[in-house]
Amino acid sequence: MSNLGFQSVCHLFDTHPNVSVERAFLPDPDEIEEYARAGVPVISYETKTPIGEFDIIAISLAFEDDYFNIPKILELAKVPVLASKRGIGKRAAFDPIVMAGGVACSLNPEPIAGFIDLFILGEAEGALHAFIDRLCELGQESGTREARLAGFDSLPFTYIPSLYEVEYDGVGIKSFVPKEGAKARIVATKNLDLDKFDIPRSYIYTPDTAFKETYLTEVERGCGRGCRFCAAGFLYLPPRNRAVEKVNEVVAVGAEVSGKVGLVGAAVSEYPDIKEVVEAGLAKGAAITLSSLRLDSLDAPFLLSLKEAGYKTVTMAPEAGTERLRAVINKGMTDSEILSTVEIVTEAGFTKIKLYFLIGLPSETDADAEAIATLALKVRSQMKSGMLHLSINPFVPKPFTPFQFHPFEEAGTIDVRIAAIKGALKKERGITIKALSSKEAMVQAYLSRADRRANEFILEAAETSPKRAMKRWMKNDKLVTDSIYRTATEQEILPWDMIEHGLDKSYLWGEYKKGLEEKLTPPCVVGSCTRCGVCIG
Numbered sequence: 009m010s011n012l013g014f015q016s017v018c019h020l021f022d023t024h025p026n027v028s029v030e031r032a033f034l035p036d037p038d039e040i041e042e043y044a045r046a047g048v049p050v051i052s053y054e055t056k057t058p059i060g061e062f063d064i065i066a067i068s069l070a071f072e073d074d075y076f077n078i079p080k081i082l083e084l085a086k087v088p089v090l091a092s093k094r095g096i097g098k099r100a101a102f103d104p105i106v107m108a109g110g111v112a113c114s115l116n117p118e119p120i121a122g123f124i125d126l127f128i129l130g131e132a133e134g135a136l137h138a139f140i141d142r143l144c145e146l147g148q149e150s151g152t153r154e155a156r157l158a159g160f161d162s163l164p165f166t167y168i169p170s171l172y173e174v175e176y177d178g179v180g181i182k183s184f185v186p187k188e189g190a191k192a193r194i195v196a197t198k199n200l201d202l203d204k205f206d207i208p209r210s211y212i213y214t215p216d217t218a219f220k221e222t223y224l225t226e227v228e229r230g231c232g233r234g235c236r237f238c239a240a241g242f243l244y245l246p247p248r249n250r251a252v253e254k255v256n257e258v259v260a261v262g263a264e265v266s267g268k269v270g271l272v273g274a275a276v277s278e279y280p281d282i283k284e285v286v287e288a289g290l291a292k293g294a295a296i297t298l299s300s301l302r303l304d305s306l307d308a309p310f311l312l313s314l315k316e317a318g319y320k321t322v323t324m325a326p327e328a329g330t331e332r333l334r335a336v337i338n339k340g341m342t343d344s345e346i347l348s349t350v351e352i353v354t355e356a357g358f359t360k361i362k363l364y365f366l367i368g369l370p371s372e373t374d375a376d377a378e379a380i381a382t383l384a385l386k387v388r389s390q391m392k393s394g395m396l397h398l399s400i401n402p403f404v405p406k407p408f409t410p411f412q413f414h415p416f417e418e419a420g421t422i423d424v425r426i427a428a429i430k431g432a433l434k435k436e437r438g439i440t441i442k443a444l445s446s447k448e449a450m451v452q453a454y455l456s457r458a459d460r461r462a463n464e465f466i467l468e469a470a471e472t473s474p475k476r477a478m479k480r481w482m483k484n485d486k487l488v489t490d491s492i493y494r495t496a497t498e499q500e501i502l503p504w505d506m507i508e509h510g511l512d513k514s515y516l517w518g519e520y521k522k523g524l525e526e527k528l529t530p531p532c533v534v535g536s537c538t539r540c541g542v543c544i545g
């Protein structure tokens with residue numbers, strides 16, 4: 009319920025005159041077995057209807073880790089888990105269409121292609137009503153399930169996996185061919201004018217969720233900084249801002265409903281009217297939080313407003329310990345810039361700072377990793393008191409970023425480097441470290457770049473556990489190991505190449521090479537730049 013994508017999709021369905029939408033959630037892990045034993049199907053939250061009785065089950069997928077929940081919820085709903093088994097025999101008239109959307113599958117839908125009848129790729133606002141209109145048209149027509157599904161292919165943003173034939177060559181793809189009549193390219197939707205649609209917000213407000221008692225709203229979309237590892241940064245290009253009057257209206261509603269408003273976006277502190285929004289929220293008596301802060305966009309007066317607005321922890325993301333590696337990822341900030349920001353943050357009265365780092369970035373050495381500990385010590389000393397929290401995650405190469413071509417770092421190397429950082433800081437008071445294990449990240453690394461042969465892995469992982477399944481597959485299936493640890497080439501067919509987000513593959517390849525040469529690329533200048541392809545249309 010704290011996912012604005014999920015909230016927006018519910019709202020979009022709800023505002024179509026021909027749709028009644030209800031929510032359903034996978035039961036908590038300890039309840040799943042009880043449901044299965046009792047043979048009780050998953051029911052909707054609003055009218056307690058078994059979800060298998062709906063015309064459509066629409067699944068929102070933000071992270072690869074969500075994939076394991078698809079077989080689980082379909083099984084509990086008594087809907088065939090595999091798309092190919094739906095609508096057969098006695099079930100022909102009953103099985104719902106299982107569709108999916110969200111960031112994870114907009115990047116690469118292939119790992120779950122076998123479970124989903126139809127994907128909607130890209131930003132939902134411009135797509136969902138057109139999809140429902142088409143559903144209503146098709147509803148009048150008779151025909152087989154296959155024919156009805158194929159009827160959605162005329163919409164540019166739908167991806168129906170059963171309409172494509174894939175041939176493999178070892179770990180790579182030899183050919184990806186649309187079956188007769190299907191479109192060759194899927195054009196993901198992108199809403200260049202955000203103000204044309206309602207602002208995503210906590211339409212259904214509940215305190216029983218993550219970020220509880222916070223009314224969330226999106227102020228901007230996309231980030232023009234071009235950090236080469238960042239999927240959200242590239243997927244949502246170009247950077248787009250909402251009109252400040254509209255944002256202020258929603259902040260006022262949030263202040264009334266909850267008293268705490270969370271401003272969401274890939275680069276919230278770079279929203280040109282952010283100071284005005286924070287001031288307006290304060291004037292309404294609201295506490296304000298921002299989902300992201302960019303170090304070089306912080307100044308003393310702004311930090312004081314944030315403090316006044318109830319902001320407690322300043323979160324920053326240097327991502328790498330050395331200036332060299334920051335140039336590789338296109339985050340060209342210097343150590344002294346980081347430290348002077350820490351000084352301003354401390355002077356503004358903040359006592360908690362959280363720093364995000366990645367381990368296993370392209371060209372990273374042991375010395376780069378050790379420099380994270382050195383930088384942490386300098387930051388802690390600059391703070392004088394309070395708590396410094398480090399969040400360290402293994403780097404996972406993501407589709408539609410320049411680093412989509414790069415392999416995942418060897419798990420052993422990641423573990424050694426994280427252990428070295430922990431070792432160097434273990435006696436330091438006032439520093440805590442949270443690190444994701446290489447094992448968990450490896451599952452993400454496999455699924456983020458996998459093709460549809462990963463369907464079987466997901467089924468096994470849903471039955472056992474992702475880590476256990478990964479251990480077994482790494483031992484028995486060389487293709488999985490190769491897929492995780494390989495460098496892709498510019499020419500080869502990548503599993504997500506059929507999707508059009510506007511980004512030129514050759515630009516991404518050029519950025520990858522430029523990164524390895526430690527060269528920086530300046531931020532987007534929307535209106536006068538056409539380099540990545542997105543602004544050409």
Ligand code: SF4
Pocket residue numbers: 232245246247531532533534535537538539540541542543544
């Ligand atoms: S074309 Fe230029 S301004 Fe537009 S999204 Fe790409 S890099 Fe940014």
